[in-house]
Amino acid sequence: MFKQFVNISRVRFIIIIIVLTISQILNTVATYVTDIQMNFIIKGRINAFIIITIIQLLLFTINDFMYNLSSYQWKKQTQEYFHDVRNKESHVFLQNQNKSVSSMQNSLGNDLNILNDDYFVRIFDLIASIIYQFLAINTLLKFDWVLVFFTIVMALISLLIPKICQKYTVTQTKNVSDNNNIFLNLIKEWTSGLEVARQYKIGRAFKLALGKGSQKLENSQIARKKVLTWAEFIQSIADAIGRVGITVIAGLLYFGNRVGFGVIVTASVFADGIFSTLLDIVEDINYIKSTKSIRDQTLKKQVSLPSSQSSNAKMQSIEKIKLYNLSYSYNGESILHYPDLTITRGEKILLYGESGSGKTTLIELIMGLKKPLTGTVSFFNTKGEKVKPDFAEFAYLPQDLVLFPGSVIENITMFKKMPLKVVQEAANLVALPNEFLFKNIKVSKSILSGGQQQKVVLARALAHNKSIMLLDEPISAIDKISSNKILSELLASNKTLIMISHNLTEKEKSQFNKKIYLGKGINNES
Numbered sequence: 001m002f003k004q005f006v007n008i009s010r011v012r013f014i015i016i017i018i019v020l021t022i023s024q025i026l027n028t029v030a031t032y033v034t035d036i037q038m039n040f041i042i043k044g045r046i047n048a049f050i051i052i053t054i055i056q057l058l059l060f061t062i063n064d065f066m067y068n069l070s071s072y073q074w075k076k077q078t079q080e081y082f083h084d085v086r087n088k089e090s091h092v093f094l095q096n097q098n099k100s101v102s103s104m105q106n107s108l109g110n111d112l113n114i115l116n117d118d119y120f121v122r123i124f125d126l127i128a129s130i131i132y133q134f135l136a137i138n139t140l141l142k143f144d145w146v147l148v149f150f151t152i153v154m155a156l157i158s159l160l161i162p163k164i165c166q167k168y169t170v171t172q173t174k175n176v177s178d179n180n181n182i183f184l185n186l187i188k189e190w191t192s193g194l195e196v197a198r199q200y201k202i203g204r205a206f207k208l209a210l211g212k213g214s215q216k217l218e219n220s221q222i223a224r225k226k227v228l229t230w231a232e233f234i235q236s237i238a239d240a241i242g243r244v245g246i247t248v249i250a251g252l253l254y255f256g257n258r259v260g261f262g263v264i265v266t267a268s269v270f271a272d273g274i275f276s277t278l279l280d281i282v283e284d285i286n287y288i289k290s291t292k293s294i295r296d297q298t299l300k301k302q303v304s305l306p307s308s309q310s311s312n313a314k315m316q317s318i319e320k321i322k323l324y325n326l327s328y329s330y331n332g333e334s335i336l337h338y339p340d341l342t343i344t345r346g347e348k349i350l351l352y353g354e355s356g357s358g359k360t361t362l363i364e365l366i367m368g369l370k371k372p373l374t375g376t377v378s379f380f381n382t383k384g385e386k387v388k389p390d391f392a393e394f395a396y397l398p399q400d401l402v403l404f405p406g407s408v409i410e411n412i413t414m415f416k417k418m419p420l421k422v423v424q425e426a427a428n429l430v431a432l433p434n435e436f437l438f439k440n441i442k443v444s445k446s447i448l449s450g451g452q453q454q455k456v457v458l459a460r461a462l463a464h465n466k467s468i469m470l471l472d473e474p475i476s477a478i479d480k481i482s483s484n485k486i487l488s489e490l491l492a493s494n495k496t497l498i499m500i501s502h503n504l505t506e507k508e509k510s511q512f513n514k515k516i517y518l519g520k521g522i523n524n525e526s
Helices: 003-009 010-043 046-095 101-143 145-191 194-199 203-253 261-290 292-301 311-317 359-366 408-414 420-429 450-463 480-492
Strands: 320-330 334-337 341-344 348-353 374-380 395-397 470-471 496-500 514-519 524-526
Touching: 003 010, 003 046, 010 101, 010 261, 046 101, 101 145, 101 261, 101 292, 145 261, 145 292, 145 408, 203 261, 261 359, 320 359, 334 524, 348 359, 348 395, 359 470, 359 496, 395 450, 408 420, 408 450, 420 450, 420 480, 450 470, 450 480, 480 496
Parallel strands: 348 496, 348 514, 395 470, 470 496
Antiparallel strands: 320 334, 320 341, 320 374, 514 524
């Protein structure tokens, strides 16, 4: 993940490291000046003391400015990387029919927040702390090697702590992510039937269900914080020993006439800086390692599904669709049986019959949206070879129409570049007036009627020239004159058409190549 982060802008990353290094050099020099200040005080050189103090103030000011500048650029790099992650994961989500919305929400919401706070922010702090540690220890070496030896020993002890705690922090972080995903799924399941819940006034059950899921998520967050807090507490003990120890050693060296008085104060300041950054380093490492499972998942989710031959070649290769011994079960109770059926390219198939007889389910089985209890749905090319279809190249219009925020044109083109003439021709085929094309759609409050929405979705399928169309009640809300025109256009096309409809006349039904009647226990082909 870090490699991908750096590759977002290598130049910016290098500049960040350079600026951050300069800021830490200035910080170290400003701290070292403390030794000179103390010596001026002891010697009574007030003017020199004031001048060196002003210089020290300037060094700290420039250090703060450069540190904040590098921090700002780091955040910019992080957000650009997250933008890239969101684009890749969104693409994979659209390719993969098995991915849930709540899983995507968790991945692009909660998981990225954790990665920002506990990985990228921590890495920046870690780099700054390591640079400071290196500079500060080298400065102490100028005073006396004993100070450096003690610092290194305490540093090694402190660095062992993250290794000991890693197993527990990784487990608890994964639990938070998993429970957040479960909670989002719970919200989705309950809110999908919110209107019914209101109708039957089941607010108490609603609150109890969400409360239980929320409590589980809260408990996992508390457990994670508890583990991280214990790790920080253990580290703080080592930190306290280091701070006090280095001051004591500096004092002993002073009394032994090995260093000047200013070294005691300066070493104490460096000790505070060294062991506070050491505490930060250990804490940062703990948090960074705790995100390992989320980082692995995030990288895995960005891997696109494999694509084979081009869409046009694949669609042209589908000569026949065969349904054999097909059945479907709802929760292992009600079982739907379907007749064996061969659909040849260009044929027009009508599915009609009783409500609940499985017409929509049959289309979903063909689309691969549901798995059959028995039997197969197979696709064959012109040579009679079985092929794997790209369902993204099918035009599937479910009863629950899907529109997106944007203009009618954008909903037809699906936000892709397309000649206006093609859009207008598709709109004309479904009797959609041109003045509607530039209207904006608000999904929460559509300005279009049910019939107009059906026309938009039909125009979408026609404009994208899908050669296989599966339509579930596509003209049920459209006026008779328009529906007759649309039906005539569909039946006159060279497309393979599988259509569900209840309200066709016998004359209209007769125009289909095959008519499949589905009833409860009765399935006939004519």
